[in-house]
Amino acid sequence: MTTIDQQLLTQLRTYYQAHLEDIIAENIAVCEVAAPPFQELERARYVAHRLQEAGAESVSIDETPNVYAQISGQQPGPTLMVTAHLDTVFPAETDVTVKRVGHELHAPGIWDDSAGLAALIQLVKGLRALQTPLRGRLLIVATAGEEGLGDLRGMKQAFKCFGSEIDMVIAIDTHFGMITHTGIASRRLQVGVSAAGGHSWEDFGAASAIHVMGHMISDIARLEVPADPRTSYNVGVISGGTSVNTIASHAEMLIDMRSTDAQCLADLERQVRLILQRHSEQGRSG
Template sequence: MPQATAFEQALGTLAPSVIEETIRVTEIPAPTFREGTRAEYARARFEEIGGWEDVTVDSISNVVAVRKGAPDRARLLVVAHLDTVFPDEATPVTRSRGRLTGRGVGDNSLGVAALLGVAQAIQKHAPKGLGDLILATNVGEEGRGDLRGVKRLLKDYQGQFDAVIAVEGHALNRIQLHGVASLRHEISVATDGGHSWGAYGRPNAIALLARAITAIEPLMPEVGVEPRTTMNVGVIHGGRSVNTIAPDATLELDIRSVDPQRVTSLLRSVRAAMRDAVGEEGEMAFRRIGNRPGGTIEEDHPLVQAAVQARSGLDLPAPEFNAGSTDANAALDLGYPATCVGVTTGGEPHTPREWISTGPIAQGVPYLGRTIVNAARLSRSDVARLG
């Protein structure tokens, strides 16, 4: 197919411009909840590429470019998150010996830059037989963003797409099959408190909370047991002064599993065990402070195979099929076929020392472009909702 060849040739020459784009994107700070400036940049780039039905920015700064395709083919929503875990400040990039180093350089500036590069190649060389493409650079993937950007897109574009691909810069050799579901709760105990001498004998909220933590010890999932499940008390605070019976104490609990049902069942057991431990002596409150849904797609699903086949001839290793916590989670939770693919390899994401290798980008961009095109050529029946 000559069109495919022109498209593939274009993909093969994109790496240098994607690297430059990665630097430009990284140098626009985009902490979660303040992605606006980076979003405006992405919108301008989509406009420059041109050829879209529509380029829009919604009220939370998700940027969306829509390209109409053949009606019988799979309609894809492709997302690359804009936000980083780093607070507002200068985010310079340094280049040395085949590496870029900088905050968010791979997570997810490269994801955004590669998506823009592939978008350009698709518009310029128009591979035949694709379904509709909804390409988005979205907000709120990291931390307390709680996937709010992709959740909004899944809602707003409901009925206009069949499958979802998330792009993460670092994940070249991983294809996501499982969304690790997580639930985070703030759990507090309140009592009447009082003077440690004068009111001695009244219940102490810190002691009650400690009892509650001890009570969930037997529920801690074992290491190395499937489905992989973890539980962590990460923060604890409470009390007023050394001579006050603590009137309040709070902890933050994180529960994760590759099996979403395990998360909810474990949380149910935690609640019961803690309430039992505290009894009538204190007032307990559970407040949800985070909810990342999860789900699973099979390795032989046509969407996953679209990514696997895209690797052939690119001299890439066999992919590792992994469990992740990405924008794909929210789509899997709603029953859409979804996965997450990457563009290069690197290290130390979420630290100021984050780096990526520039060499593999020459394979990673064609891999991403082919994955999107392979997936958008599937028939709509191949990408029906997961059972």
């Protein structure tokens, strides 16, 4: 176990308290370089430039575009990757000018994750200013594609590049003052059921996609999952059918499954798929 060097912590705290205005200015400057989804390059260039100025080594941008930089320690040791994401959820036409209201900064993305990017830059500045002795390597990565349909492509790319070398990761992303130390895996299924269908009177007895799906949901809702490791499921959206007097020939649902444990998630998915399989004999599901 590594103990924290209290003297160093006090030094860093004092440094950052004295440079609070710099940190705020950094946050504003990053935020005002727009980074809509899939258009992160301009911000990537800006962050790379600032990391370089702050004294980081080996600053580069790849085609993702991720920004990479590092600080090499004086002694051998682990590689710690510290990351923040470049992209915001806001479209290109959004006004990203920062307004100061009292002690608050207001702008789209000022917190998520301009503040994280500013923290990366200021981390390098602080460590350089204090000539902090480090063991191992501090790897700094500003990632693209964290939000929405970005599908974490920047983080995936970083692990593709450095995966085997990374010992620890800290991602700085909103919720300051809080540390999240557990990963949650999720699986989502889109289920479609097709059945013969027909007229509710004339064809009574024909297979109904909605009735089949109802049985599926009923069985899924009875599944028991562990509270520890925490595991959950939810049928969140259902749709289908044509009219009140039509036996439905099609129905769809979206299922969300989560767990803090990969094996529990895999077990849950297997059980859900078994239920779908069992009932699909009554209709035709895919």
